[in-house]
Amino acid sequence: MEEKLKILLAELEEQKNQILELHQKIETKVKEFEKNLDNEDLRDSLAYKLHNLYNAYEELFKIVAEFFENQIEERTKYYTVLLKRMLLNLEGIRPALISKESFKILDELRAFRHLFRHAYSYELDSERVLKLAQKVYHLKPFFMRDFKEFLKKIIPQSLEQG
Numbered sequence: 294m295e296e297k298l299k300i301l302l303a304e305l306e307e308q309k310n311q312i313l314e315l316h317q318k319i320e321t322k323v324k325e326f327e328k329n330l331d332n333e334d335l336r337d338s339l340a341y342k343l344h345n346l347y348n349a350y351e352e353l354f355k356i357v358a359e360f361f362e363n364q365i366e367e368r369t370k371y372y373t374v375l376l377k378r379m380l381l382n383l384e385g386i387r388p389a390l391i392s393k394e395s396f397k398i399l400d401e402l403r404a405f406r407h408l409f410r411h412a413y414s415y416e417l418d419s420e421r422v423l424k425l426a427q428k429v430y431h432l433k434p435f436f437m438r439d440f441k442e443f444l445k446k447i448i449p450q451s452l453e454q455g
Contacts, residue, residue, distance in 0.1 A: 295449075301360050302448070308353040309440055315346040316433045323426045330419045340409055340422050346429065347406040350399060350436075354379050354390070361387040376403055388446040391439045398432040401425060 319342050326335045354375050362383065376399060379390040391399065405425055408415070 297360075298447075298449075301356070302444070304356050305353065305440075305444070308349065308356060312346070312349045312353065312436070313433070315342060315349055316429065318342055319346060319426055319429055323423065323430075326419075326423060326426075330423065336417055336419045336422055339426055340405075340417050343402060343422070343425060343429065344406050344409045347399070347402040350402070351375065357387070357390055372403060372407075376400060388443055389439075390443050392435060395432060395435040395439050398428050398435070401428065402432075 319339065322335070322339045322342055326332065326339050329335060351372070358375060358378060362378070376396070380393065380396045382389040402425065409417075
């Protein structure tokens, strides 16, 4: 089990780094976009980065779910169930990965990702894209706190010392 846990920790760390890199790219893009809300290319680029950010979070959630419980039967609501599952403290299985603060923003990001993927003829609203991107600023510190707490709870003392 110790070997599998070490693999999990390495995967979690790598995914966390990807998430943080996307957060940084979004912060940079927001600064550009705030100066020019009429720029469709900037809007679409920011929207794409928000889409990718949720994908990165979702990949983290899949890593956790597959390692600990690996049971999401209802495929029609898979993405919603997966996110909600990360909010749960599963006694005897694993602690919650995210807090209610993180969940609220991530759920909004998930809904946006769905819209972004399926809105072929829909033009994105610049103000809404910017507002969501600004909310994502708040997600980063919540997530970092949640992630550290999660790791503290899943890492046995024997691994911490060795």
